[in-house]
Amino acid sequence: MTRIIKAGIIGGTGYTGLSLLEVLTRHKNVELQFATTRRRKLVGKPIHREHPNLLGLTDLKFSLYDPMNPALTEGNKTLMNKARESDVVFIGVPSGASFNITKDLVGYNTKIIDTSADFRLKDPALYKEYYNREHPLPDLLNEYVYGLPELHREELKKAKYVACPGCNSTAMILAGYPLTKLQGYMNFTIVYNIMTGSSEAGAEPKRASHHSERSGVARPYYVKKHRHLAEVRQELGFDPSKLSASMFAIPMVRGVECIGHVFPDRTVEEKELWKVFREAYRNEQFVRIRAKKTGGPGSLPDVKYVRGSNFCDVGFFVDAESGRIGVISALDNLMKGDVGNAVQSMNIMFGLDEATRLMDMVPSSLYE
Amino acid sequence: MTRIIKAGIIGGTGYTGLSLLEVLTRHKNVELQFATTRRRKLVGKPIHREHPNLLGLTDLKFSLYDPMNPALTEGNKTLMNKARESDVVFIGVPSGASFNITKDLVGYNTKIIDTSADFRLKDPALYKEYYNREHPLPDLLNEYVYGLPELHREELKKAKYVACPGCNSTAMILAGYPLTKLQGYMNFTIVYNIMTGSSEAGAEPKRASHHSERSGVARPYYVKKHRHLAEVRQELGFDPSKLSASMFAIPMVRGVECIGHVFPDRTVEEKELWKVFREAYRNEQFVRIRAKKTGGPGSLPDVKYVRGSNFCDVGFFVDAESGRIGVISALDNLMKGDVGNAVQSMNIMFGLDEATRLMDMVPSSLYE
């Protein structure tokens, strides 16, 4: 008998919501209870009114929910009741908007999978350092598991509350994680150079993502200290004074391509890297290693070959002349960089095969 | 107990082969026996060597098969033996290259699903008119079913040999088919205007599809008589002297967007079109009707909302001032315009749920 999980989506109109709908409408163990919006004119309308691609795939209609609007007490309460009766609720709202929702949802039987950044950090001081404000619900932080199965699978099995990493964090962590396993070794400088697609900026129209303006760019945007580095620091223990990152918007919709340029204080051989990468990801279904010396398509991670899937491809090289190590990762920002982690976490939390539904999403090298 | 179908792919390196592999490696009722290549250096190599996206998804290795090369008798024989022991063989070679393969494969128990144009036409005279040569195996033509389930589902249930339509044919036929059901009506002039992506031209590098040259084009290519019109004529009975088409290469990789401008000899109302489109596709899982007057994303068929899936979206309008009817279709040229038809046909031929595997391929509006 198939186990059926009652699931709801808070934030059904953004790109996280859209991607959750794309994945969950075809998850054989999931029965979607609701997907919310705060746009009044969408309430009661079929999902495909906002997401035309989903025509014919679900009969679900948008529910009203606007946690920021006190006048909405009644509507919000109705939705919250539905949420509390669900087995799991996915929160797909922008970072900062999750607190009000969470406050009303904790303490019930419902599990929470939050894709925002609001509960990812364990240490309120770290939150304050990177987000420039006090965490409003610091006591909850330790109840959350960081929803990256490759690092926290055992905890996820017992987790009730999960905060899933976003695309840049996932890319930096999965590229860098094997470095933590290098023999007698943790002292290096690392700078991540990250290339991102336009969907990372979300569904809200604005000039920087207007088609005419966003097409054809190679635009530096966060070039210095970045909030997501807090997660790399937490998860990998990298020395914050030796960790930095710069991001570039490039002409694509989906995908994150990430390289960590690493300057170690001793010579590292490529075979050492092979060892720690294999060790780190030997049993992972969704992390694939590409580190061929041959060059050419597919020899190192390229977003081209993960787009549309839950794979994160990782690779590495040693530049003998300079002693520099390169660690590379490529993922689809809406899948392994977002809802892929969320659904993979759900599968684990509910004792399902971890790859359910996700492995059906085969990457095509013919998506742009 | 799950029925397992032993399937093979002849032509595993082209885009049809790639797409078949993307679909069939995750089809729960299919066990892939082989995928062939004629490139010697690929033989025995894992599939992902040529198709990096498939790393981790299949252990299959390329088999040698080159029907055009007589010196290869031994290698070809070995493969042909495997083929004859399979339940079904997909032929994914360019049009014109299927004859030699077919000759060696007919008369055994193996079913054939051919994605080339070689066996699509019933009438050898029609073949000669559009392909400028005699059909080499005319006696076989009547043993083939035209592999478009929306028009030939009942025949497919009993079919042994199937010739599936390509992307332009499928787009023109599914857009035009409801017109054949208009009351007391078959006299009109129709010109199809078709926009295509670069993957339609196949995997072979050449100048016209070199990235720098192909990017940013809106390039007329087949503007006059086109071979594929023979299929429209065969399937819909449109008067050949009143049927024409022009094609434009536009800046995308996947997708066909097709509009038929129709000039009828009487006034047609939009509600009549609603009636015949509904009638034609009421029970179809993979044909969705979009014909909203509101305008805006999703109101009419747009490749954006079918990309990556087996859907063909269709729509229509009446331009009251001129009396012109527009019939529109949008599909993914590698799915509903190619291997989607092939796998949907296989599902029907083997008594499976017609949507098996195919409905899992949810279109994302965030693919380019």
Place this chain on the structure above:
Amino acid sequence: MTRIIKAGIIGGTGYTGLSLLEVLTRHKNVELQFATTRRRKLVGKPIHREHPNLLGLTDLKFSLYDPMNPALTEGNKTLMNKARESDVVFIGVPSGASFNITKDLVGYNTKIIDTSADFRLKDPALYKEYYNREHPLPDLLNEYVYGLPELHREELKKAKYVACPGCNSTAMILAGYPLTKLQGYMNFTIVYNIMTGSSEAGAEPKRASHHSERSGVARPYYVKKHRHLAEVRQELGFDPSKLSASMFAIPMVRGVECIGHVFPDRTVEEKELWKVFREAYRNEQFVRIRAKKTGGPGSLPDVKYVRGSNFCDVGFFVDAESGRIGVISALDNLMKGDVGNAVQSMNIMFGLDEATRLMDMVPSSLYE
């Protein structure tokens, strides 16, 4: 001695304004007096603050002007005084917004070149039919010359007020114009199929042109009666009941590709088309004929080969089977489809070499 023309731009932040700035900052006979904005925070700021590409090319700063805002009387008056002292003012505001400006500017020595649609039609009744309202300044209509040099060069030489056609109108008119010269012949049905880039929709961010949503589309938008057809009717005399058009947004930023499918009531030979196209454009510097039968890049008009320039490429073919004629045009919507016409008109109005500055803008086939 070089003749210097004092010119101003009303509407300096939109894409027409941007393109005017790109052209005029390097026009050796033009001295830019002002470029306006109604966004307060831009006033007094250098042009490159809004248009980063123009850094280093001009020292001009934005001037305030907001004709829709009565509270601005003072600021508007100041600008209007500058405008009235200029030799020519380019009006680059959206259609409908030009009336208030024009009212204040006519009757002075200043020439006006208006790129909006507000003064393109001669007949107020035609305006009403297509724009669904009375023209607010009908008496002015006959003082305007339609700013398409290929059809109105002689009038432009003496013109004081010019209304330039936009991209779709220019494309339809230049493709169709030679048909008016066919011997003993004006009876046919024509449907234009037009493919457009995202910059046509202007600089205002909105969902339909959000990068993630606009990328990868082939989206039907105006499929029926369209305002721009009024201009085709006025300029070419085509029978309105036999004239129609459908438009598709395709994945590019700049460019219009237009095909007119023409169904004549007699057989037309390709050599007749050669004759009338040559006759129509023999002396035109910016209209190039492409009508090779060979196929391949460059054999027919393709936006790829006009992008960035003031060329409009035109071509044609006869489809012998169906008797259909195809007339094709390709242009850059911001140049020959907008400010190219405006500057070419200015050159003519002021007695300059018509190609001044414009011919320097060589199209590159390596722009996307």
Place this chain on the structure above:
Amino acid sequence: MTRIIKAGIIGGTGYTGLSLLEVLTRHKNVELQFATTRRRKLVGKPIHREHPNLLGLTDLKFSLYDPMNPALTEGNKTLMNKARESDVVFIGVPSGASFNITKDLVGYNTKIIDTSADFRLKDPALYKEYYNREHPLPDLLNEYVYGLPELHREELKKAKYVACPGCNSTAMILAGYPLTKLQGYMNFTIVYNIMTGSSEAGAEPKRASHHSERSGVARPYYVKKHRHLAEVRQELGFDPSKLSASMFAIPMVRGVECIGHVFPDRTVEEKELWKVFREAYRNEQFVRIRAKKTGGPGSLPDVKYVRGSNFCDVGFFVDAESGRIGVISALDNLMKGDVGNAVQSMNIMFGLDEATRLMDMVPSSLYE
């Protein structure tokens, strides 16, 4: 009286040749004598047969020249005679192919501007280290000036032979050059991260640049030691053991976006960087500084704002937490990264205004 320079192009079909033609056909001081090809079927054909964008811009026809083919002695000799009578010859052949041409051309009055990498390095030992072979004409190396006006303007004024840098070299050198002027300072580690467009790979069709394969990539290609680093070392004196680079192919046709991540051994302030960047480029017309802290479009160099022009935009930042400096450059690989340097050098060599023709090529932010 306008000075007219007789110029020829060896290698007229590649992208360097194409770009030279785009620039030089409209250079008021240049009279093109010839453009060569080694493809027999193009010889005697108009330029636009191969480069459709140039239709109407030049009457030049392709001349035969194939230095690699000894059987061609006669044809080659004819061309070489023309070359020797020209004031200047641009050599636009791939690196390695210039030697045979050069051998036959030195010693005459003709000046040479070579865009290949064959004569860029002064030191034959350096050539051998990076190109893995002996330089075939080492005695000539010192007769060449490195054709980057920002570093070698005075030498260019007297130069007879010039070897112009390519796109990656120009990007790395112009981003890094100001660092050489930092007070009491030359000790740091630098890694360049470079993003490139598809036109950099040239006009030859191959799988890696097939449209379907090249679209949508973020593909690491040269991740380790790279030949172009030799030029950075030569021009800037950077310590080779602390200098490295990784390159990524991204989804665009034109453009190079380059960031140098710099790890200095003392704290560097942003105002120091302002000082040295201003000092380095104060008098440069084609180098623009962008280093705003505000973020947003245009605050730092972005290929979007240089595409189509000869500008190289440069910028910088200091990441206070890590002490890392970022130096950024953006250029059009076919202009400032190739023929822009060549034509700017020519202008200087012949005593013309350095910006002749080049400043007319205004970048548009609406090219992709």
